[in-house]
Amino acid sequence: MRDAFVARLLERATADPRIMLITADLGFGVLTRFAEALPRQYLNVGVAEQNLAAVATGMALEGHVVFTYSIGNFPTLRCLEQLRNDACYHGAAVKSVAIGGGFSYGPLGFSHFATEDLAILRALPGMTVVAPGDLWEAEESVDALIAAPGPAYLRLDKSSAGRTNAAGEGFALGRSRRVRDGGDVTLVACGGILGDAVAAADALAGEGLRCRVLSMHTLTPVDGAGLAAACAETGGLVTIEEHVVSGGLGGAVAEHCLEHGLRPRAFARLGLRGEFATTVGGQAYLRDVYGMGRTAIMAAARDIAARK
Amino acid sequence: MDTRALARRIRVHALRMVNRGGSSHIGSIFSEADVLAVLYGAVLRVDPARPDWPDRDRFVLSKGHAGAGVYAALAERGFFPVEWLDTHCADGSRLSGHVSHKGVPGVELSTGSLGHGLPVCGGMAYAAKLAGKTHRVFCLLSDGECDEGSNWEAAMFAAHHRLDNLVAVVDYNKIQSLAPVADTLRLEPFADKWRSFGWEAREVDGHDHDALRAAFGASRDRPVVVIAHTVKGRGVSFMENSVLWHYRTPRDAEYDAALAELTAAAP
Numbered sequence: 001m002r003d004a005f006v007a008r009l010l011e012r013a014t015a016d017p018r019i020m021l022i023t024a025d026l027g028f029g030v031l032t033r034f035a036e037a038l039p040r041q042y043l044n045v046g047v048a049e050q051n052l053a054a055v056a057t058g059m060a061l062e063g064h065v066v067f068t069y070s071i072g073n074f075p076t077l078r079c080l081e082q083l084r085n086d087a088c089y090h091g092a093a094v095k096s097v098a099i100g101g102g103f104s105y106g107p108l109g110f111s112h113f114a115t116e117d118l119a120i121l122r123a124l125p126g127m128t129v130v131a132p133g134d135l136w137e138a139e140e141s142v143d144a145l146i147a148a149p150g151p152a153y154l155r156l157d158k159s160s161a162g163r164t165n166a167a168g169e170g171f172a173l174g175r176s177r178r179v180r181d182g183g184d185v186t187l188v189a190c191g192g193i194l195g196d197a198v199a200a201a202d203a204l205a206g207e208g209l210r211c212r213v214l215s216m217h218t219l220t221p222v223d224g225a226g227l228a229a230a231c232a233e234t235g236g237l238v239t240i241e242e243h244v245v246s247g248g249l250g251g252a253v254a255e256h257c258l259e260h261g262l263r264p265r266a267f268a269r270l271g272l273r274g275e276f277a278t279t280v281g282g283q284a285y286l287r288d289v290y291g292m293g294r295t296a297i298m299a300a301a302r303d304i305a306a307r308k
Numbered sequence: 309m310d311t312r313a314l315a316r317r318i319r320v321h322a323l324r325m326v327n328r329g330g331s332s333h334i335g336s337i338f339s340e341a342d343v344l345a346v347l348y349g350a351v352l353r354v355d356p357a358r359p360d361w362p363d364r365d366r367f368v369l370s371k372g373h374a375g376a377g378v379y380a381a382l383a384e385r386g387f388f389p390v391e392w393l394d395t396h397c398a399d400g401s402r403l404s405g406h407v408s409h410k411g412v413p414g415v416e417l418s419t420g421s422l423g424h425g426l427p428v429c430g431g432m433a434y435a436a437k438l439a440g441k442t443h444r445v446f447c448l449l450s451d452g453e454c455d456e457g458s459n460w461e462a463a464m465f466a467a468h469h470r471l472d473n474l475v476a477v478v479d480y481n482k483i484q485s486l487a488p489v490a491d492t493l494r495l496e497p498f499a500d501k502w503r504s505f506g507w508e509a510r511e512v513d514g515h516d517h518d519a520l521r522a523a524f525g526a527s528r529d530r531p532v533v534v535i536a537h538t539v540k541g542r543g544v545s546f547m548e549n550s551v552l553w554h555y556r557t558p559r560d561a562e563y564d565a566a567l568a569e570l571t572a573a574a575p
Contacts, residue, residue: 040438051427051461058431061416062439082458085421086428090409 001138001156001192002030002099008139009067010034012146013041019146020059023069024052026099031069049074053082053094060092065146067154071100072112076121076153087151088126095145096121097154101131101191102242103277103286104158113277114155118190119247121153122220128152128173133194133215134161140171141217148173157192157242159283164198164215174218176226182210185301186230186264189240190216190249196287197240200297209305222252228262236266236304240297242287245271266304270296311517314384315345319543320570321380321393327563329376329397331405335541335553337377339481339514340448343536346520347446347477348381356386359413365443366432368417370425371450371479375407378415387414423456425449426476430462433474433531444526448477452484455493460505466531467506474531475524476507479514481540483551502533514538544569 010033013019021034022043035042045052049070056066068075075096076083087094098114105112122129128148132138138156145152164179171177179194180187180201189197194215201211212234214226230237237257241249250269257264270292279289287293322337348354352365369378376396383390395401402411406420416432419425429447436443449459466474480498482489489495499509508527512519514536523534540554541547544566547558558566 043434045465046461048461048465050423050458051430051465054424054427054458054462055431055434055465058428058433059435060431061428062432062435064435081421082424082427085418085424089418 004135004138008142013038018065020064020066024049026070049078050082053079054086056094057086057092060094065093067095067097069097072114076117084124088124091150095152099156101155101157103283106281106283106286110276115243115272118243126150129220130218131155131191132217134164136163136165137217144173159192161192161195174221176223177215179215180213182212183234184210185304186212186234186237188214188216191242193242196294200294219252222256231262231264237264238300239269241271243271245269266307268300309349311345311349314349315342317384318377318380322376325376325393325396327558330557331397332555333373336374338542339538339540340374340377340479342515344377344381346517348385351524363443366416366445368425368429368447369407370447371453372406372419378407379403382414422453423458426459427462430465433471436473444473446475451480451489463505471531472527472529476533478535479538480535481538483540485554508532511535
């Protein structure tokens with residue numbers, strides 16, 4: 001996802017000198033091509049995330065479209081007030097990009113787990129929040145965020161999540177994608193864990209349980225039409241996120257449904273609950289440990305189907 | 309514009325605003341008033357008729373709590389009607405106690421949380437360099453604000469990129485929120501800190517208009533910090549060098565006495 005993002009950004013920046021890429025000293029080997037091809041549009045501010053967000057704002061106020069780049073919580077929580085006061089309050093075109101959503105850096109321990117970022121960033125007024133589910137969405141997000149005014153958060157997954165797009169399919173912020181169709185249960189996923197949701201849906205199809213899979217790549221704004229259809233046409237919703245359930249995808253879906261009179265017959269949220277992840281391991285392993293991987297998704301879907 | 313007269317008008321406006329609005333920070337506003345007057349009266353290239361003129365100099369008040377001083381300076385320069393100042397901190401006003409840009413022509417950046425201005429100015433100055441523009445970026449900080457580490461990230465950034473179009477001005481009035489700076493978190497040797505970060509540091513009497521004006525001249529190859537030695541509460545005898553007037557609102561007899569001193573002062 002990271003490489004797909006950088007490649008598309010380089011393509012766009014080559015044609016648009018307003019676009020800047022600023023890193024806080026991360027992206028070893030990944031940003032080299034961009035830095036060499038467009039040295040005037042690339043900047044490494046050093047290990048200084050407050051300055052990263054503030055310099056980005058200053059440049060955005062002068063007409064640039066600025067992508068900031070770092071990993072985990074560094075370009076978000078570390079400089080949260082700079083994003084709030086500087087970027088968001090001024091409506092500046094600062095696109096904060098975090099590599100390593102969720103457990104991408106699973107072996108490195110809790111400091112590198114980005115598992116509250118979506119909820120926290122979603123609370124910032126004016127902030128578009130996007131967590132692509134696959135490589136295609138990651139690439140399309142770049143175009144969409146350049147076109148959208150104002151600040152945004154782009155949460156990328158370190159794992160390669162393949163491509164789930166159909167030929168000729170269009171991408172729009174705030175419009176979820178129906179990656180699998182079915183009427184029994186809807187699996188709503190955001191981020192690279194979409195891959196587990198698709199795998200679960202395919203396995204459940206073998207059991208005769210037909211799952212709809214929505215890729216809810218945009219959390220702000222959330223796709224109300226997609227949720228309304230899912231509530232009306234399927235037996236219930238399961239939200240799946242590599243993140244705490246409060247305030248993230250599960251929170252966003254729950255808020256939207258209640259406020260808009262949508263009544264899924266059953267509803268379950270998969271994700272971290274009330275704890276920090278303390279176990280160490282690969283991303284797929286940790287998804288299983290913390291009950292959001294394929295096995296857990298299948299169990300939740302069966303449970304929802306049984307409650308119909 | 310006569311900068312000394314402008315400074316006095318800023319102080320009188322601010323005293324009225326803080327009194328009416330029941331707000332605070334009058335000591336911090338009085339200490340910065342001469343810096344603001346010299347900048348807005350004689351240094352900044354700005355055009356009140358075109359607040360968004362691309363080639364204007366940028367000014368950011370990083371010590372946002374002293375925003376009444378900037379509002380007063382902008383009103384005096386004609387960016388908006390002086391009558392707006394009467395609404396400071398009132399219900400529904402666009403003039404908040406900490407400086408805000410929304411609906412206020414001439415304000416570049418909304419601040420209030422300390423340590424934000426200089427880093428954003430670093431981005432503005434870097435963008436100007438990239439674009440080959442010659443305007444300058446000025447940022448006014450408080451001394452207590454220099455406790456914030458984000459300023460030192462910005463200081464390193466500006467020096468590394470040799471942003472000679474960037475000027476930081478520190479209103480060094482020696483008193484922060486609860487106690488003297490020297491008793492809270494020592495800044496000295498202050499000028500040496502900036503110099504060791506790669507800046508050109510100029511120390512001046514922050515109430516001497518000629519000295520300030522000279523200190524705002526351009527550097528050849530690096531960012532400049534003007535350390536303006538000031539007196540908190542400057543201009544009103546019983547407010548000078550007093551911690552009390554960081555937060556206290558001048559009321560009744562105090563207000564009358566302060567106004568009398570300011571209006572009696574020459575010129």
